[in-house]
Amino acid sequence: xxxxxxxxxxxxxxxxxxxxxxxxxxxxxxxxxxxxxxxxxxxxxxxxxxxxxxxxxxxxxxxxxxxxxxxxxxxxxxxxxxxxxxxxxxxxxxxxxxxxxxxxxxxxxxxxxxxxxxxxxxxxxxxxxxxxxxxxxxxxxxxxxxxxxxxxxxxxxxxxxxxxxxxxxxxxxxxxxxxxxxxxxxxxxxxxxxxxxxxxxxxxxxxxxxxxxxxxxxxxxxxxxxxxxxxxxxxxxxxxxxxxxxxxxxxxxxxxxxxxxxxxxxxxxxxxxxxxxxxxxxxxxxxxxxxxxxxxxxxxxxxxxxxxxxxxxxxxxxxxxxxxxxxxxxxxxxxxxxxxxxxxxxxxxxxxxxxxxxxxxxxxxxxxxxxxxxxxxxxxxxxxxxxxxxxxxxxxxxxxxxxxxxxxxxxxxxxxxxxxxxxxxxxxxxxxxxxxxxxxxxxxxxxxxxxxx
Amino acid sequence: xxxxxxxxxxxxxxxxxxxxxxxxxxxxxxxxxxxxxxxxxxxxxxxxxxxxxxxxxxxxxxxxxxxxxxxxxxxxxxxxxxxxxxxxxxxxxxxxxxxxxxxxxxxxxxxxxxxxxxxxxxxxxxxxxxxxxxxxxxxxxxxxxxxxxxxxxxxxxxxxxxxxxxxxxxxxxxxxxxxxxxxxxxxxxxxxxxxxxxxxxxxxxxxxxxxxxxxxxxxxxxxxxxxxxxxxxxxxxxxxxxxxxxxxxxxxxxxxxxxxxxxxxxxxxxxxxxxxxxxxxxxxxxxxxxxxxxxxxxxxxxxxxxxxxxxxxxxxxxxxxxxxxxxxxxxxxxxxxxxxxxxxxxxxxxxxxxxxxxxxxxxxxxxxxxxxxxxxxxxxxxxxxxxxxxxxxxxxxxxxxxxxxxxxxxxxxxxxxxxxxxxxxxxxxxxxxxxxxxxxxxxxxxxxxxxxx
Numbered sequence: 001x002x003x004x005x006x007x008x009x010x011x012x013x014x015x016x017x018x019x020x021x022x023x024x025x026x027x028x029x030x031x032x033x034x035x036x037x038x039x040x041x042x043x044x045x046x047x048x049x050x051x052x053x054x055x056x057x058x059x060x061x062x063x064x065x066x067x068x069x070x071x072x073x074x075x076x077x078x079x080x081x082x083x084x085x086x087x088x089x090x091x092x093x094x095x096x097x098x099x100x101x102x103x104x105x106x107x108x109x110x111x112x113x114x115x116x117x118x119x120x121x122x123x124x125x126x127x128x129x130x131x132x133x134x135x136x137x138x139x140x141x142x143x144x145x146x147x148x149x150x151x152x153x154x155x156x157x158x159x160x161x162x163x164x165x166x167x168x169x170x171x172x173x174x175x176x177x178x179x180x181x182x183x184x185x186x187x188x189x190x191x192x193x194x195x196x197x198x199x200x201x202x203x204x205x206x207x208x209x210x211x212x213x214x215x216x217x218x219x220x221x222x223x224x225x226x227x228x229x230x231x232x233x234x235x236x237x238x239x240x241x242x243x244x245x246x247x248x249x250x251x252x253x254x255x256x257x258x259x260x261x262x263x264x265x266x267x268x269x270x271x272x273x274x275x276x277x278x279x280x281x282x283x284x285x286x287x288x289x290x291x292x293x294x295x296x297x298x299x300x301x302x303x304x305x306x307x308x309x310x311x312x313x314x315x316x317x318x319x320x321x322x323x324x325x326x327x328x329x330x331x332x333x334x335x336x337x338x339x340x341x342x343x344x345x346x347x348x349x350x351x352x353x354x355x356x357x358x359x360x361x362x363x364x365x366x367x368x369x370x371x372x373x374x375x376x377x378x379x380x381x382x383x384x385x386x387x388x389x390x391x392x393x394x395x396x397x398x399x400x401x402x403x404x405x406x407x408x409x410x411x412x413x414x415x416x417x418x419x420x421x422x423x424x425x426x427x428x429x430x431x432x433x434x435x436x437x438x439x440x441x442x443x444x445x446x447x448x449x450x451x452x453x
Numbered sequence: 454x455x456x457x458x459x460x461x462x463x464x465x466x467x468x469x470x471x472x473x474x475x476x477x478x479x480x481x482x483x484x485x486x487x488x489x490x491x492x493x494x495x496x497x498x499x500x501x502x503x504x505x506x507x508x509x510x511x512x513x514x515x516x517x518x519x520x521x522x523x524x525x526x527x528x529x530x531x532x533x534x535x536x537x538x539x540x541x542x543x544x545x546x547x548x549x550x551x552x553x554x555x556x557x558x559x560x561x562x563x564x565x566x567x568x569x570x571x572x573x574x575x576x577x578x579x580x581x582x583x584x585x586x587x588x589x590x591x592x593x594x595x596x597x598x599x600x601x602x603x604x605x606x607x608x609x610x611x612x613x614x615x616x617x618x619x620x621x622x623x624x625x626x627x628x629x630x631x632x633x634x635x636x637x638x639x640x641x642x643x644x645x646x647x648x649x650x651x652x653x654x655x656x657x658x659x660x661x662x663x664x665x666x667x668x669x670x671x672x673x674x675x676x677x678x679x680x681x682x683x684x685x686x687x688x689x690x691x692x693x694x695x696x697x698x699x700x701x702x703x704x705x706x707x708x709x710x711x712x713x714x715x716x717x718x719x720x721x722x723x724x725x726x727x728x729x730x731x732x733x734x735x736x737x738x739x740x741x742x743x744x745x746x747x748x749x750x751x752x753x754x755x756x757x758x759x760x761x762x763x764x765x766x767x768x769x770x771x772x773x774x775x776x777x778x779x780x781x782x783x784x785x786x787x788x789x790x791x792x793x794x795x796x797x798x799x800x801x802x803x804x805x806x807x808x809x810x811x812x813x814x815x816x817x818x819x820x821x822x823x824x825x826x827x828x829x830x831x832x833x834x835x836x837x838x839x840x841x842x843x844x845x846x847x848x849x850x851x852x853x854x855x856x857x858x859x860x861x862x863x864x865x866x867x868x869x870x871x872x873x874x875x876x877x878x879x880x881x882x883x884x885x886x887x888x889x890x891x892x893x894x895x896x897x898x899x900x901x902x903x904x905x906x
Contacts, residue, residue, distance in 0.1 A: 209816040253815055257818075288807050289806030289807065347805060389700065389702075452838040
């Protein structure tokens, strides 16, 4: 990377992602207003020891222009009861939410409220104010400690974080939610602190391997099996990168190398494949010469962090079902909009009438004998013979058509609770042309980008 | 096995296979006549130390009625030169053959003559008369020693040998030539000597396992890896069952168990599947729902012991070729008449346009980089992405149709010399209906018995 080019490039990126003064001022105003309101409500409920606090990237000046997320924590005393926190926390949050443009109660470890408020997406989250992160009583209690650690260490590096986050977005590896399984904002911040700059992170990552271990405080006490381990500076047992999948880890390495060789704005802001005409997806699919099969059902009404793990689990279960019956799956993927679609790409969608059922070696007397008794004179056995020392019975294949297999056996797959009940309410198995006739722009993009978005 | 039933059954079998007095007398006369003639010719050539000898089952009274094979060895002194043996041996043999109804010169380690003579199939084989089997100068020199050993030990057990040989024929495991890879007559005789009777062989074999070791003289000095080891009483290094394949070993065990449970004449004289009408083979093949493909070429003019090993090797090579290109072979087999046919049964005969070409793990920097450079922007690559930590390039499949693959690549397969030159002179790749239209009764039987004769 020629230094001047890189400098100009970084400036061009920052120009697009760094919030301007006006946007920052407005965010600060709104955050302060909400904090004041919460503190006032708590006070009016005789809870002087309860106070609100802005945490997350908004509090650390590491947020990207246009992403108007506020995380406001209602901090209860560390010795408050869980019941009090849940009950009173919700009362306070609901009062604030009454002034919002819309809100919903969500559930993680505790209930919390998410609301739209004057252009912001605000989470109001009750938590315990504990003395040290080793005493946390709930997962969210850790966040204020993260906040403090980053605020203390990030000064002067905020731009580097912005660049890295945008780079990760461009590389499609940003976001630690269960759908993406990528890098969290906190993880990006820790990497910048570790390596000192955006470029240094990128250069270092080019040579990452599974097992890469980063421990800023040299206090890690547990072995982790994830590809990247970044020990939480506020908790020696926790791997901040635990949610990062092997493929997202590799995609990041790949993008870093790409950037070192060919630094460009495109890596930060990739152009997406766009849909131009109605016939393209089917042409694209057919050109592959494979067989496509889709399972379609109404998307269950659950948050993404519930939906996606179940979808991924369902993909696995369906592939296992198909491979158990000797259908070879080349690629799998899922898409969720109003409907959910599990898409499967197969070597072929029909198999021979018979299958070879291999028995025990002939010399294992008892087992061999009972295998032979079961099959040798069975009317539907095509042939019975010895091959490579074992008995072989050629038996009728139960499912010669993957369409029938999916229709008959899908509901017996081991799939997650919410998806399972959605599937049980009804599903369709679709073949190629029906798949391509699903009318949804985003789904068509999914097809055009097949097999990986 | 109820003893009376078994006794009757054995008598019924012997009735059909034991040569009657007239047949025996005739065989003896012919053998003696030929021996006299050879001795006379040798004498007239001033070779008083050369004499003829009847060996093999005819000499041991263990031949089955109707099989009119004579093995007559021309025994040269142990110190004769190889050249003398080959030259003079052939002169004598040719003189005898002049009186035959037809003969041909064949080549094993030495040349020898095979002739049709008054209803007999006679081999006239020159060999060295050595003092002990440890001094043999050529493989055939061993035969007279086998002959002596069996003659000394088989008295009174000849009927048992006849029963066992016929049983092995019925089980399709008799014959040690490279086509069959079964039990030789000598091996059957040794088993009878070892176990004392036909029934005892059968009962013992029910519990044979690979590694079964029989050493009548307790003089074996070598470890063998074949499923059955029967140390040659005349040669401690030799396994008499070396030619027996694992499957023929297992088929024998299987038949023995069958016989113990259901003694019947059918096991000795199985009814073969017979061809009734022209349309059957294709119906049979189609009912399997698989894809058939055949390679047909003119059978090369070589003996079976040369042809079959090359055919089996070719089957392996063709299967390897197909599987290298992801065509899954379910069964393979070959048949040889005027033409030779290698028949292949496949899961399906066409594959998708693309195939997934998996590269190195992304973190193996240099290899990963060169893989990526090669494929990422290649025009004919369908997609390039990361999956399970490795790069994947979806590239065009070279052969999507097994017919094209076989036509284009068969001659590049590593196949035996004679077959290779036969194939190079011309071959056809046939699909289902063309396969079934090959007009040969024996080939139709081969199809009707598919996948195993």
